[in-house]
């Protein structure tokens with residue numbers, strides 16, 4: 001087990017959210033993560049508060065891919081480079 005700061009990703013009522021810098025013990029063999037008790041409580045707190053905007057650090061756009069046959073690719077975007 002190795003002490004690490006990990007990102008936790010979860011689906012919530014307001015969509016996909018990421019919680020950064022979560023202290024966890026990570027298995028070097030299978031990468032399984034075990035959150036420290038204090039971290040698990042803080043995550044639970046965010047969940048029960050419904051991820052309030054006052055705690056929001058930043059937002060990112062997330063690309064979605066699909067293995068479903070016939071899924072329609074979005075048009076390529078102009079990233080303004």
Ligand SMILES: [Zn+2]
Pocket residue numbers: 027028029030031032
């Ligand atoms: Zn393991």
